[in-house]
Amino acid sequence: MTNPHQADDEDGVQPRELGAYFVLREAVSLLEHQVEQQLRADGGLSHVQFHLLARLHHAPGPLTMTQLADGVVYSRSGLTYQAAQLEKAGLVTRGATPHDERATLVTITDEGRAVLDRVLPGHVRLSRRLLFDPLSDEDVHRLGDIMTRVRDHMRTRPPRSAAPRGRRPEPAAPES
Template identity: 75%
Template sequence: MTDTRPAPDADAGQALDPQQLGAYFVLMEAVSLLQHQVEQQLRTEGDISYVQFQLLARLAHAPGHLTMTQLADGVVYSRSGLTYQAGLLEKAGLITRGPSPDDERATLVAITGNGRALLDSVLPGHIQVTRSLLFDPLTGDDLHHLGDIMTRVRDHMRTQPPRSAAPRKRRPSSTQA
């Protein structure tokens, strides 16, 4: 009979038990293997990184413009890293950035026609890599369970604000003598 009880909460200072450690290493290895193949496919077919692909995909499926913070939260990326990546995408003509009329501190981002075209060109290969590596070895029941499990894990992790939404640390002001 399968134990359906949630895993006991461990104190932060305690080591992971062998089952937890094994599950962690298997998950991290699978994610690394998938991400490596996806990165190779995106570089080969579109000369873009995985983060750039995520940004274009989020913008393509957004109901309108997104703020830089919304983008950073969605892809769980630092503000400075996102600014750099958005700059590369803007320079390539794949996105546009501009000030928000509602909030002078916010920058709005939108995908361009060229960005949509690039996304459309790399998407079939992305789907093929994802399907062959991640979904082909799973049954329908496996997929249902994986989706449920990862949704619970993601939702639990999202209870902590992403780093892009966390308050910025203020640098101590230096006083000159």
């Protein structure tokens, strides 16, 4: 099946596509900015930390750092830093997995659940006010359907954590 929105020239973007792209980027930026402020005010959390706690809260058990990185689409080093900050605050614990000594398991603590419970009502109210209030029920249904298809399409590629780590090139030897 061909995509009717795909330009004949693979590098070309149709004006309507470009417009939709920039509106999407702006809306996401506006939403993320407001969400970040709410999470910081209500729980001292960054958006990424909230996302990590939420994933851990809804998981059937502890998750590996790789599972978390894939789920929140975050770099390994950034995730390690965020997990360390959450552990320092007593919101998660990290430990070795019994099956793979290279993997680290992350578990949400009772304190982490309490912080999530404290910030979630404000998060829901803010999301509803900014994102869902201007939409009809049909709009919400269509938005969910569209974004699910886009996400699923993007997720057909291997997760970022599966990508080989970049290595810095060796410095060139000085010429004699």
